Amino acid sequence: MKKPLLWALAVVCAGLIPLLIPGNKPEKRAADSSAALRERSSGFERYEIKNIEHPISAAGSDGSDFAPNLATVPSQPELEPVPEDTAILGPQRPDTRELELDTEKSITPNSNKPVEGKVAYLTFDDGPSLSTPRILQILNEYEVKATFFVIGKTSEESKRQLKNIVNQGHALGNHTFTHNYNQIYKSAEAFKADVDRLDRFLEETVGVKPEVLRYPGGSNNQLSWRAGGRNVMKTITREMSKLGISYFDWNVSSTDAAAPVQDKQSIIDSVISNSAGKSKIIVLMHDMDLKTTTVAALPAVIAHLKSQGYRFEVLRKNSFTYQFLKP
Known part of the structure; x- marks a missing residue:
């Protein structure tokens, strides 16, 4: 009766050994994988926001078709704030009032x-x-x-x-x-x-x-x-x-x-x-x-x-x- 009991104890101990070795806990592996994914994702989001281009060439000439949905951009508190005029709205249209001052220059008398x-x-x-x-x-x-x-x-x-x-x-x-x-x-x-x-x-x-x-x-x-x-x-x-x-x-x-x-x-x-x-x-x-x-x-x-x-x-x-x- 003592031998079977010893064999049972040996099997249970063998199953516990991997859990006692550092780095081999399932929860730890899952957490590591999740952290790595977030890090890669965070880096991608940072790159995309800082390099966003205003799709004015794809939309109308005045950019009227461009209506970015800011709700789709994931919140990342660690990111530095990006200037709204360049990162989100893109290049602004010129001030036409200034152009009007030179209107006469654009019309040349016919010789x-x-x-x-x-x-x-x-x-x-x-x-x-x-x-x-x-x-x-x-x-x-x-x-x-x-x-x-x-x-x-x-x-x-x-x-x-x-x-x-x-x-x-x-x-x-x-x-x-x-x-x-x-x-x-x-x-x-x-x-x-x-x-x-x-x-x-x-x-x-x-x-x-x-x-x-x-x-x-x-x-x-x-x-x-x-x-x-x-x-x-x-x-x-x-x-x-x-x-x-x-x-x-x-x-x-x-x-x-x-x-x-x-x-x-x-x-x-x-x-x-x-x-x-x-x-x-x-x-x-x-x-x-x-x-x-x-x-x-x-x-x-x-x-x-x-x-x-x-x-x-x-x-x-x-x-x-x-x-x-x-x-």
Whole structure:
């Protein structure tokens, strides 16, 4: 009976021996394997986060298709924080406001001879103003003539700018003396009196009586209804035309009147789009203290029109005209 018992004890001891040897516990081996896996995994995650590339070439040009799911990135407290703008969002799009400052540089005047028949009439309303000297400088640099529809500004500086406009070969147009809708649009008589007043002022100041007229707000403006009724513009345009006075609206708007200070690029884009497909254009812009972006956009406007083969002329009595309301 003692031998079988001894053999049983020997078998049990043989099974316990591997467990007593260091490094041979199953739990220890499993733990080691798990730790090694985590270490390899952690190293991979660190590499991927620090070397992530913004998939802008694979997505749209603006990266709009890239929407990383940050929840899928495993949390690793030991990792150093990665700057969000470079690691997660990738390279940012450039600030377009800075690019707009150099817009005119991207449009080069065409050195070819202008195509016969394409004519551009640049017109500036409501001057003279603080913007006039710079407008004149740009026009001179590009060797372009324009038409200034002026109002009755009687300061000495305004008179000096009126003389500069004429002396540099540009044309003066009548835009009424007061530019006061409630006053000038009461009747045909009231309108004519205001026009005559500006004619006298300009003749006394620069020795020029304008050949051309532009109605404040255009020939079909509805603001005149408040002063003279719904048909007042029909009456005024008919009576002024009987006197042989030529009036000019516009077929290309720069949209610089759409806001106190319109966006420069919007002005450029408006002239480009509104002039497309037209052989003769009258471009509406404004010569006012606040219209600094009109001045800033002017070089690009001129350069584009030149590149499209336009030549520039001033408006005269028998020039091409565009009228919203026929007399």
